[in-house]
Amino acid sequence: MKELICKIKRKLRTCFVSKLYENYRIYPLIYRSYWHSLFYSIKNEIDTNNYLTALINNGAGIGHQLAGWNSGLWWSKYFGMHHAYIGFSNSAWDKFLGLKGVDPNIKELKKQGYIVRRLPKFDEFKPKEVQLVTNIIKSYTHKKVVFVCEQDQPYLSQIGTMANLQARFYSSESRKEDRLVYDKHNFNIAIHVRRGDIMLDSSNPNLTIRYLSNDYFEKVLSQVVAHVSTDKPIHIYFFSQGKPEDYSEFTKFNNLHWCLDMGAIDSFMHMVYADLLITSKSSFSYKPALLNRGIKVCPENFWHGYPDSEDWIMVDNDGNVKWKQ
Structure with missing residues (x-):
């Protein structure tokens, strides 16, 4: 009481x-x-x-x-x-x-x-x-x-x-105490697709400004996979909510791992340790990006700031990745 x-x-x-x-x-x-x-x-x-x-x-x-x-x-x-x-x-x-x-x-x-x-x-x-x-x-x-x-x-x-x-x-x-499902011999990509609360009320502008479609993320991920230069096998870890069938656009990607039921702390931890992190318009993936020492690919139209450095890559509203030289 x-x-x-x-x-x-x-x-x-x-x-x-x-x-x-x-x-x-x-x-x-x-x-x-x-x-x-x-x-x-x-x-x-x-x-x-x-x-x-x-x-x-x-x-x-x-x-x-x-x-x-x-x-x-x-x-x-x-x-x-x-x-x-x-x-x-x-x-x-x-x-x-x-x-x-x-x-x-x-x-x-x-x-x-x-x-x-x-x-x-x-x-x-x-x-x-x-x-x-x-x-x-x-x-x-x-x-x-x-x-x-x-x-x-x-x-x-x-x-x-x-x-x-x-x-x-x-x-x-x-x-x-950190325990990762990643294999260090792979190039591990984490992608966070925010759903949950932003799907509850389509009339709420505070929620709709945070929404990015499946097509947006599929387009970004396709560009990332095509652009990454690595001798390691690429593995993709998909962090979101729902069921795999909600994201049929992503079944074409090889070595795709669904992380839809992983707990919040473990999900946060894996985003921190990813070799490349694709974020949403969400503080839940933005904050791991601040700790991540790899490459961060982020929506440029976001309310918080981004460092002006080579490891931070911006994406426009149409899903076009703005690669740096």
């Missing part, structure tokens, strides 16, 4: 913050930290001994949750502070991703005398909003503070944390 009440409170607060955020002149007034900045000096430098983190949307999928976690990490570095750890709704993901235990959590910091202060949500592309939060943080110089960004605090690009995420992932003790 206590957990249910906490969930209801978080949901109500999120709705309240989102609604009030629409009027930014009034919105910051609900924050104790904002009032603090009105009465204390903001001419100081930011105290680099303090911490920052961001609340995670525990009701969302792991891709969305990791985006929120990345936001906290990014803004902590942006403001020149340490990062405080907040865990996922399923602790198995914390262990798998190698994120737990690297940074102190809020409970540990409170025992060390740190106070916790919420920050108003801000638009990273609106300098006035970023400056307001900067002023709030500066007003707490010489005090021990953990700043907490609101749930879904925007950080659109997501790629600024990629090196940090890779370092944590690959150095984690959890890597000793």
Whole structure:
């Protein structure tokens, strides 16, 4: 019952913050930290001994949750502070991703005398909003503070944390537990075809913008198989939901392996370790792409960013792969 009440409170607060955020002149007034900045000096430098983190949307999928976690990490570095750890709704993901235990959590910091202060949500592309939060943080110089960004605090690009995420992932003790169905003697292609929730309501624009047809993926995969230069046999691992007969367009490919019933963590892991990963318009394959050290083939019309490097290959809306020289 206590957990249910906490969930209801978080949901109500999120709705309240989102609604009030629409009027930014009034919105910051609900924050104790904002009032603090009105009465204390903001001419100081930011105290680099303090911490920052961001609340995670525990009701969302792991891709969305990791985006929120990345936001906290990014803004902590942006403001020149340490990062405080907040865990996922399923602790198995914390262990798998190698994120737990690297940074102190809020409970540990409170025992060390740190106070916790919420920050108003801000638009990273609106300098006035970023400056307001900067002023709030500066007003707490010489005090021990953990700043907490609101749930879904925007950080659109997501790629600024990629090196940090890779370092944590690959150095984690959890890597000793990884078990792959791939054969290292093959060139292993993972393709993620997002279905599930985007098939539930064709009238929902938030879902339809994420939809890519079977024909799109078949066209992309055909180009990839024809273009890849390798002495190894090519094997294809198909990650999605449903039944093989839902994807008859792909039966022409040799060495095709259906991964329709594989669990979320195992699917994520195989996308990370693929020699080549074909992603959907989905955070669930975009996040493994950030960790993947092979080739990533991705839809260019996506809401998060991509590094400008040779191992990231873009695909247009018609499924044409834009190979780099």
